[in-house]
Amino acid sequence: MVQFIFSTIMFFLVLLLAIYFLQRHLIYFPEQDVPSPLESGVPEMQTINLHTDDGLKLTAWYSPPAQPERATILYLHGNAGHIGYRSMLIRSYLNDGYGVLLLTYRGFSGNPGTPSEVGLYKDARAGIQFLHMQGISDECLVCFGESLGGAVAIQMATEYDVGALILQSPFTSLSDIGQYHYPFFPVKWLIKDKYASIEKINLIQCPVLVILAKNDNIVPPAMSRRLFEAILAPKKLLVIPGKGHNSLDEPVEVIRFLQNYVPC
Numbered sequence: 001m002v003q004f005i006f007s008t009i010m011f012f013l014v015l016l017l018a019i020y021f022l023q024r025h026l027i028y029f030p031e032q033d034v035p036s037p038l039e040s041g042v043p044e045m046q047t048i049n050l051h052t053d054d055g056l057k058l059t060a061w062y063s064p065p066a067q068p069e070r071a072t073i074l075y076l077h078g079n080a081g082h083i084g085y086r087s088m089l090i091r092s093y094l095n096d097g098y099g100v101l102l103l104t105y106r107g108f109s110g111n112p113g114t115p116s117e118v119g120l121y122k123d124a125r126a127g128i129q130f131l132h133m134q135g136i137s138d139e140c141l142v143c144f145g146e147s148l149g150g151a152v153a154i155q156m157a158t159e160y161d162v163g164a165l166i167l168q169s170p171f172t173s174l175s176d177i178g179q180y181h182y183p184f185f186p187v188k189w190l191i192k193d194k195y196a197s198i199e200k201i202n203l204i205q206c207p208v209l210v211i212l213a214k215n216d217n218i219v220p221p222a223m224s225r226r227l228f229e230a231i232l233a234p235k236k237l238l239v240i241p242g243k244g245h246n247s248l249d250e251p252v253e254v255i256r257f258l259q260n261y262v263p264c
Contacts, residue, residue, distance in 0.1 A: 035084035065099035072099030076149030092251030117193035151195035172198035
């Protein structure tokens with residue numbers, strides 16, 4: 001009996017150590033395909049390079065606003081896939097004349113580096129700095145964050161006076177998500193990349209649109225609602241019935257929100 005207990009304890013200790021050291025492989029699922037804008041259905045977008053402050057050169061896609069009164073959307077995707085998967089999600093914004101910078105992170109789509117919370121923030125800052133160089137002011141910049149990208153977008157909105165923030169399936173923190181899916185593990189003690197959005201969302205001053213799927217089985221809708229309730233800035237909640245985490249695409253509502261709240 002003693003031997004069994006000892007073996008069980010050792011097994012869980014080894015498992016916890018493995019989770020700690022390999023956790024980023026369990027959080028980020030980058031694909032290395034490097035599609036072109038043309039083959040992804042957005043031929044008007046240019047392939048450009050972003051330069052991070054830690055010396056990485058990242059590939060991204062950019063299309064300037066087709067109309068001077070339109071804002072530019074910095075689109076920050078989630079924790080998986082590659083840049084081409086998001087092309088159809090931004091199609092409606094391009095058609096309506098909005099500028100779009102479709103950024104993909106370090107370690108994704110052939111980009112150098114390894115994803116991490118600090119690293120993704122650096123990548124997003126490089127995107128904003130690029131837009132500044134194109135003459136895009138902060139008030140005409142919209143940060144659109146998808147799932148984990150929502151945490152990156154929130155961080156950017158605490159650093160820059162952006163025109164608006166759009167959060168699709170956002171979570172309170174990555175620790176909370178991990179604890180929700182793995183309740184028997186001390187996730188909050190193990191996780192390195194915390195993405196603690198709930199601790200900074202009250203700092204946001206720009207208008208915020210939160211979009212959540214009623215049938216989301218990855219980010220619980222109640223968690224997205226909790227984050228929404230903590231927002232002090234002007235805000236709107238959009239709950240989509242019959243949709244899941246990976247099937248949200250609500251350009252009509254997003255464009256209506258931008259027309260009402262973004263001064264550009």
